[in-house]
Amino acid sequence: MILPHKHFRDTKRLVSKIGAKKISDWLLKEGYYAEQYILPPCFSVDNFKIKRGPYYKIKKGKKRNDYFPTTADLINVSFPKSQLTDRTFGIVEPKIYHDIVWHLKKHWDKVVNHLFHKDNKISSYSFPIPITKRAESKLGTLRAGRLIYEFIEMAENDLVAEAHNFKYQIKTDVKNFYPTVYTHSIAWALHTKPVARSDRFKYLRLGTLLDKLVQNANDGCTNGLPIGPVTSDLISEIILASIDRECSKQIRNKRINCIGVRFKDDYRFLCNSKTDGETILKILQEQMRFFNLSLNEGKSDLKELPEGLFRPWTSEFQKISLRYRKTISYKRFEIALLTVLQIDQNNPDTGVIDKFLSELITKDYKLKLSLKGKDFQKAFSLLLLLKERRSKAFPQILAIIELLIHKIDDKLLKRSIISSIRKILYKKLSNSTGNQYDLIWLCYLIKSNGLFKIKWPKKIYSEFIRSIKENKQTYFNSESDIILFKKIGLPGTNKELVRHLALFPRD
Numbered sequence: 001m002i003l004p005h006k007h008f009r010d011t012k013r014l015v016s017k018i019g020a021k022k023i024s025d026w027l028l029k030e031g032y033y034a035e036q037y038i039l040p041p042c043f044s045v046d047n048f049k050i051k052r053g054p055y056y057k058i059k060k061g062k063k064r065n066d067y068f069p070t071t072a073d074l075i076n077v078s079f080p081k082s083q084l085t086d087r088t089f090g091i092v093e094p095k096i097y098h099d100i101v102w103h104l105k106k107h108w109d110k111v112v113n114h115l116f117h118k119d120n121k122i123s124s125y126s127f128p129i130p131i132t133k134r135a136e137s138k139l140g141t142l143r144a145g146r147l148i149y150e151f152i153e154m155a156e157n158d159l160v161a162e163a164h165n166f167k168y169q170i171k172t173d174v175k176n177f178y179p180t181v182y183t184h185s186i187a188w189a190l191h192t193k194p195v196a197r198s199d200r201f202k203y204l205r206l207g208t209l210l211d212k213l214v215q216n217a218n219d220g221c222t223n224g225l226p227i228g229p230v231t232s233d234l235i236s237e238i239i240l241a242s243i244d245r246e247c248s249k250q251i252r253n254k255r256i257n258c259i260g261v262r263f264k265d266d267y268r269f270l271c272n273s274k275t276d277g278e279t280i281l282k283i284l285q286e287q288m289r290f291f292n293l294s295l296n297e298g299k300s301d302l303k304e305l306p307e308g309l310f311r312p313w314t315s316e317f318q319k320i321s322l323r324y325r326k327t328i329s330y331k332r333f334e335i336a337l338l339t340v341l342q343i344d345q346n347n348p349d350t351g352v353i354d355k356f357l358s359e360l361i362t363k364d365y366k367l368k369l370s371l372k373g374k375d376f377q378k379a380f381s382l383l384l385l386l387k388e389r390r391s392k393a394f395p396q397i398l399a400i401i402e403l404l405i406h407k408i409d410d411k412l413l414k415r416s417i418i419s420s421i422r423k424i425l426y427k428k429l430s431n432s433t434g435n436q437y438d439l440i441w442l443c444y445l446i447k448s449n450g451l452f453k454i455k456w457p458k459k460i461y462s463e464f465i466r467s468i469k470e471n472k473q474t475y476f477n478s479e480s481d482i483i484l485f486k487k488i489g490l491p492g493t494n495k496e497l498v499r500h501l502a503l504f505p506r507d
Contacts, residue, residue, distance in 0.1 A: 003158040004123035004261045011124075012116035014131040018139060020108035024050045026129060026139045027101045027230055032484070034089045034228030035144040037395050038079060040444035041500040042468065046483040054099040064201035067209070069096055069216045074226050075463055075475055079437055080391030090226030091475075094482050096217045100210060100231045107206040111234070114190060115241050121252065122244035122260035122267075125154040128233035143230070144502065151263050159268060160309055162259055166270035169308045170277045172284065172300035174265035174293050178236065181225045182292040183211045186235055189242035189291070210235060233264075240265065243287045250283045270305075277302040313347040322359040328368045330375040333360075337382055344389055353390040360400055365498045367403040376408055380417055384424075394438055398445050399497035405449065418451050429457055436462045441497075443468045450491035 001009075028048040033039055056069040074090035081087040092100075104111060115127070126147065130140035140146065163169070187196035187207030199208045214235065215222055225232040244262060251258060256279060258271040267284065271277050281302075285295050301308070320336045322328055328336075340356045360368050371379055383397045401421075408414040425442055428435040443465060446454060460466045463475040473485035488494055 002259060003161055004259055007125065007158060008116065008123040011127050014133065014136055015112055015127065017136050018131065020105045022139060023108060023129065024101050024105040028098065031230030032097060033091065036501050037144060038077060038089050038228060039464065040441055040497065041495040042444060042486050042488050044486045048094065048482050050102060050105065051098065054102045055095040056099055058203050065203050067203045067212055069099065069213055071216045071220050072096060073219050074217065077437060077440065077464060087227065089228040092217045092226055092229055094476050094479060096213055097229065097231065100213050103206055103209050104231065104234065110206065111238065115237055117245055119248060120241060120245045121248035122262055124237065124241065124262050125150045126237065126262065126264045128230050154261050154263050156310065159261060159270065163270060163305050163309055167272050167305055168274060168277050168302055169305055170269040170271065170280060170302050171308065172267050172281060172295050174288065175296040177265040178225045178227045180223060180293060181236065181239065183214045183222045185239055185291045186210045186214065189239045239291060243291060246287050247283050251280060254279060256280065274302060311350065313343045313350055313352050316343050317352055317355065325368060327370045328360065330371055330379060333369060333379060334382065341389060353386055353393050354396065357393060357396045357400060361498060365496065367400065367407060376404060376413055377417065380404060395441050395497065395501055398441050399501055402445055402449065402497050421446065422452055432457065432465065433461055436465065440464045445497065447488050448494035
């Protein structure tokens with residue numbers, strides 16, 4: 001069997017072994033917030049349980065039904081996608097989020113059959129709930145780690161193993177996917193357009209209910225899925241699975257021999273001619289238009305194999321990789337870091353800096369760096385320079401700095417590094433709105449380790465920063481039993497950033 005097809009079937013088998021109740025419990029506790037690298041560990045969920053019924057009931061009428069979930073705004077945190085652009089993650093009002101989960105649970109078998117339909121020949125590698133062959137009836141807690149594994153399994157294992165049977169590879173993705181999703185298309189994907197339109201004011205079907213709940217979670221907007229919650233990832237899979245199935249049908253009717261895979265909204269196909277590749281892209285684009293979506297022309301390409309199979313920077317990185325070193329001297333660290341900066345300059349917006357940072361940590365979350373005296377200050381400085389190159393890596397950098405601080409015995413040296421952190425903090429606090437993401441992580445690091453007492457500005461506009469300041473949940477408090485914030489304890493009692501992020505290699 002073709003490896004991507006086998007992966008697709010294995011994923012369905014593993015999903016089918018997990019009951020809907022277990023799935024819904026995980027979605028409420030582990031899937032409410034965005035992945036671990038968006039918010040620090042104090043933003044965690046407790047006592048969020050599935051109820052017997054939804055918060056918002058459907059009121060039946062003679063000609064139409066009334067369904068009025070509360071209308072709420074998302075609480076947003078901007079995440080630096082690159083030096084010039086941000087990606088905004090949204091936190092959903094909890095009663096709306098609960099009802100999205102409740103309805104998914106009620107119709108879970110239908111959702112699974114839709115996602116893994118037998119006629120779908122484009123294999124998805126982005127099921128967002130952490131299933132594993134190691135414990136087939138259990139769910140894990142790590143989202144980011146599993147998805148990184150799935151992407152590598154798709155792009156660097158399964159496609160490579162099948163590539164010898166083909167001559168070309170196509171790569172493309174959906175332009176600005178999450179922000180442009182039309183909420184009515186959720187029902188189109190599950191029930192077809194005619195059925196969805198007939199159900200628009202009856203609310204008898206899952207897609208119509210999800211459409212309304214997603215709208216009202218985002219202040220009534222019919223465009224955009226909140227980025228971050230796992231429910232959004234599941235809904236995006238519902239939409240894309242429908243596109244995949246129709247594309248599979250048309251590719252089969254045209255007798256095109258190919259393999260298609262998808263990771264979130266990133267598509268890859270192996271085929272045997274440029275004509276076949278161009279036809280596949282046209283089919284995909286046509287189906288995207290049906291759902292008010294479009295392909296990203298700037299990221300669509302057709303290359304002759306083996307070009308494009310591997311990330312171009314991996315071979316260069318392997319020459320300086322620190323993965324198998326038990327300890328790393330400062331000099332070795334410096335040489336590797338400078339090479340990483342050069343690779344990143346030649347291959348911007350890749351994961352090379354993240355990969356480098358992950359290799360500074362052992363399997364048991366210890367720092368490999370062996371430093372003395374001024375080496376600590378130099379390592380601290382170079383790590384912060386990496387942040388200037390890749391803003392997204394700031395949580396990982398702070399996780400390593402936290403371990404660095406714990407290793408310093410010299411009080412004067414420790415005081416000097418803490419003084420530098422203080423300067424960074426107050427510089428960022430002078431523009432708290434523009435530095436929200438950095439400040440959330442920096443304030444947690446300072447407060448959880450008791451580095452110094454923060455002098456807070458009078459006005460703080462970010463609910464996340466305000467919650468850290470007041471050490472309590474300052475948002476979505478209408479349901480007192482749903483806990484969305486874990487109080488930061490005394491130094492030594494809080495979760496280390498390196499353990500929270502769980503992006504570092506464990507094998």
